[in-house]
Amino acid sequence: MSDRNRLKIVSVLAAFLFIAAALNAYYTDRSAAEAAALGWGSSGDKVNEIQSKLKQWGYYDGPITGYYGELTYKAVRLFQQKNGLKVDGIVGPETAAALGINLGGGAPASSASAGGGGNQNDIYLLARVVHGEARGEPYVGKVAIAAVVLNRVRHPDFPNTIAGVIYQPGAFTAVDDGQINLTPDEESLKAARDAMNGWDPTYGAIYYWNPATATSKWIWSRPIHIRIGKHVFAK
Template sequence: MRYRLVILTFCLVFGLLALFRLDHANHSRETFGTTILKQGSSGKDIYELQGRLKHLGYFNGKVDGQFGSSTLNAVKWFQWKFGMKADGVVGPKTKLKLWKATKDWKPTAAELPPGTAGGAAGGKAGAGGTERAQSLPASNNNGFTDKDLKMMANAVYGESRGEPYEGQVAVAAVILNRVRDAEFPNTPTGVIFQPGAFTAVSDGQIWLTPNANALKAVKDALSGWDPTDGCLYYFNPETATSKWIWSRPQYKTIGKHIFCR
C-alpha cells in the first residue's frame, strides 16, 4: 500500500511539473511564435524581442523590427548573463528565459510594428535595416544614457586604473571609436560587453566602482580628446596571448598599452 502511494505521489508531482513546463513553453510560443530568430531576421517577433531586451536594459537601439548588430549584441549579452550559450540565436530556450524575465513588460506605442493599433508609422531603419547611427549626436553626453556613461567609467577603471591619465582617456576613446565604426555595436554598453572584447568583463573587474579619474577620463573622451588618433584596439604586450592582436598595425604606446589600428 505504501509503495503504491509513493508511486502515485511521484506520478502526480511529475505530471504537475510537466504541465507547469508546458504552460510556460506555450506562453513563450504565443509571445514569439516558433520561428528561430537570428541576425537578418525581421518582423513582429523582432519588435517584441527588441522591446523585451530594452525593458531589461540590454538593448539601447531603436525598436525597428530588424535583427541587426545591436540586437545581436543585446541577445548575446542576455544569454551570457542568464547562463546560456551566447550565440545570438533566439531559439526556444532563450525565448522562454526572456519571457520569464519580462512578464511585466508591455510594449509602448513606439515598440509596436507599423500598422498595429498604436504602432508607429514607418519602415526599416535605413538601407539594409541597419541599426547604426552614423555619427555621435552632439550634446554633453553625446546622446548616450547614464548607464552607458557609467559602464564606460567602469571599463576605464577595470582596464586601466594603473595607467597614466592619458592612457585612461585613450581606453575611453577606443570605446567611442568602436561605437562610430560600423563593424562594432553602436552603443558604449554594446561595445564593452561584446563577447571577448574587454578583459575587465571576462574577469569581473568591470563591476568595480570607478574612481574620479575614470569618470573624468570618460568626460574628456566625450569632449573630443583622443590620444589614440582613432585606434580601435589596444593590448598589454606583457599579458596578451592572442596571436591576432599582435598582427594589428601598431600605432603608439601609452603606459603599458599598445594601441592599434
C-alpha cells in the first residue's frame, strides 16, 4: 500500500467518524428541541397563552382550556399558513416567536394545582398510563385503568403516591416498554380526570389483566369484580 492509499483510508475513516458524530449530535439535539415544543396533547399555562393569543388574533374560536387538542391544532396550522411558517401544527421555537411566546426549556405539563380535582401534573401522568395501557379500549375501560392506579395509592399493599404506584418496577407494561412517554390523547386525559373526580367503574379493584394474554397463575386467584372491554378487574 502506498502512502497515498493510506492517506485515503485515513481520510475516509475520518469522514465516517465525522458522520457518526454528527448523527449522534443530531439525535441529541432533536430530543432537546422536542422537549421545548408544544403540540397535540400538551397542556398547561403555555397552551393557555397560545390559545389566548390565537383567539385575540382571530385564528381560534374554541374555549381557553389549557389543553392542546384538535381545535388548537387547526388554529396553529392556520396561523402558520398565514404567516409563512412551516405548517406542522406544532408550536416550536419559530412559531412561538411569531406568536410572541417564550417557550422556555420547561416540560409541557403545567405545575398549576387545581384543588378538588387533583394536581394537573398528576392528571397528566395518570393520562399517560391510561394512554399506554388502554388504547383501543372503550372509554369506561380507560376510566377503569385510571381508577385502579388511584385505588392502589389508597391501598396499604402499594406505594402511597401516584408516581410511586405507576413507576413501581414491573407494575405496568406501558412503563416498562416506554409507551408511557407517548403524548396522551384527549380521551385519556378525560378518563384520568373522571377517575380523579371519583368515578370508579371497578369498585375498588387493584389489579387488572387481559384474560387472553395473562399467564400468571397468581393473578387468576384474585376475586374478579368486573369485566370491561378486554380487561378483567380484581381485588
